[in-house]
Amino acid sequence: MEGEGLIVDEQVMAVLLAVLVVVGAFAGSQTFFPDRIVEPFSELGILGPEAKIGDYPRELIVREPFTLYLYVGNHEGRVMYYAVLVKLGNRTTSISNEEPMDVPVFARYGVVLLDGKNWTRPVTLSVEEPGVNYKLVFELWAYNEGVRDFVYHGRWCQLWLNVTKPAVP
Amino acid sequence: MAVAKAERLGGDVSGLVDELNQALTLLEEGETRNDEAMLQGALSKVEDVVANAPVAGQGGVAAMQARKVQSWLVIGVVAALGVIVWRYEPRIFWRLWVRSKRGWKVKA
Numbered sequence: 001m002e003g004e005g006l007i008v009d010e011q012v013m014a015v016l017l018a019v020l021v022v023v024g025a026f027a028g029s030q031t032f033f034p035d036r037i038v039e040p041f042s043e044l045g046i047l048g049p050e051a052k053i054g055d056y057p058r059e060l061i062v063r064e065p066f067t068l069y070l071y072v073g074n075h076e077g078r079v080m081y082y083a084v085l086v087k088l089g090n091r092t093t094s095i096s097n098e099e100p101m102d103v104p105v106f107a108r109y110g111v112v113l114l115d116g117k118n119w120t121r122p123v124t125l126s127v128e129e130p131g132v133n134y135k136l137v138f139e140l141w142a143y144n145e146g147v148r149d150f151v152y153h154g155r156w157c158q159l160w161l162n163v164t165k166p167a168v169p
Numbered sequence: 170m171a172v173a174k175a176e177r178l179g180g181d182v183s184g185l186v187d188e189l190n191q192a193l194t195l196l197e198e199g200e201t202r203n204d205e206a207m208l209q210g211a212l213s214k215v216e217d218v219v220a221n222a223p224v225a226g227q228g229g230v231a232a233m234q235a236r237k238v239q240s241w242l243v244i245g246v247v248a249a250l251g252v253i254v255w256r257y258e259p260r261i262f263w264r265l266w267v268r269s270k271r272g273w274k275v276k277a
Contacts, residue, residue: 013258017251024247027240079176079186109197112172112189114182145170 042080043073043118044140044155051120060163065126068159072111072140073118081143083150084109088127089135097154100139127163134161171222180229185218192218 047069048055057066074080085100086107095101111119127134140155172189176182192214199207 013255016254016258020247020251020254024244024251027243027247079173079182081170081189110193112186112193114186143170145173 040076042076042082042140042142042153042155043071044084044138044157045071045073046138046157046159047071047120051122056159058161060127060161061166062130062163063126063128063166065124067122067124069120069122070109070138071118071120072113074113074115077115079112079114081112082110082153083141083143084111085139085141086123086125087137087139089137090131091133091135093135095137095139095156095158097156100141100152100156101135101137106136127161130163130165132162134163135159136161171219175222175226175229178226178229179233180222180225180227182222182225185222185225188214188218 045053046056047053049057049067049069051069056068060066070084072082072084074082085105086109087101087103088106089095089101089103093101093103107123107125109121109123111121113119125136127136136159138157140153141150142153143149144151172182172185175185192211195207195211195214198204199211
């Protein structure tokens with residue numbers, strides 16, 4: 001009977017030790033790598049005049065100011081210096097996650113964000129020339145320490161606009 | 170970027186980031202209004218951030234070392250507990266078991 005008791009004790013010991021090793025390894029890894037990011041990403045969003053998704057302007061008059069809200073979120077696991085570039089294109093100008101739109105910058109907004117933080121700010125814009133199917137594009141760029149310049153981050157949003165001349169009285 | 174380096178060293182850069190964003194706001198407003206004073210203010214804030222970033226970085230290095238010492242202590246304590254349990258647990262367990270069943274009577 002004594003031998004049987006000893007076997008049970010050793011099994012209990014083994015289980016206890018295994019639990020302790022697992023707990024120790026987990027505690028150690030959490031201490032050494034507390035902020036490990038599995039899949040880093042950044043967010044870019046455009047909100048309407050009420051800071052909500054919707055009610056985006058579609059028909060505008062030349063030089064008519066309109067307000068939108070920019071939203072940028074940082075989940076890259078490190079501090080990031082972002083720039084949102086606003087560009088005005090048309091149906092033929094293209095943009096993708098790899099290539100930014102090849103037109104002049106219309107407006108530019110910068111922000112430095114800690115990991116896990118986001119930023120929302122109103123921007124008021126206006127278009128100087130009348131036109132149909134304008135593509136108002138917001139591109140997210142991020143400062144790259146290696147090249148010491150901003151690099152296109154592959155995130156973009158767009159709004160379609162028709163801009164007409166003001167009515168002549 | 171001095172702030173990024175300070176952050177990599179484990180420093181608390183939230184104050185520096187706030188100051189940088191204030192500088193960006195000043196820069197934007199200064200460019201819009203063509204206000205030289207605002208632009209100078211922005212530049213001054215950026216210089217402050219660059220000057221203070223190494224201090225934040227050094228604080229981060231110290232904090233990181235403290236965390237490492239703490240983690241090694243935790244690992245040491247867990248290992249010591251393992252050895253103690255391995256060596257003394259059966260004796261302690263059965264002693265407690267016998268003590269808890271002290272009042273039991275065996276029925277023949």
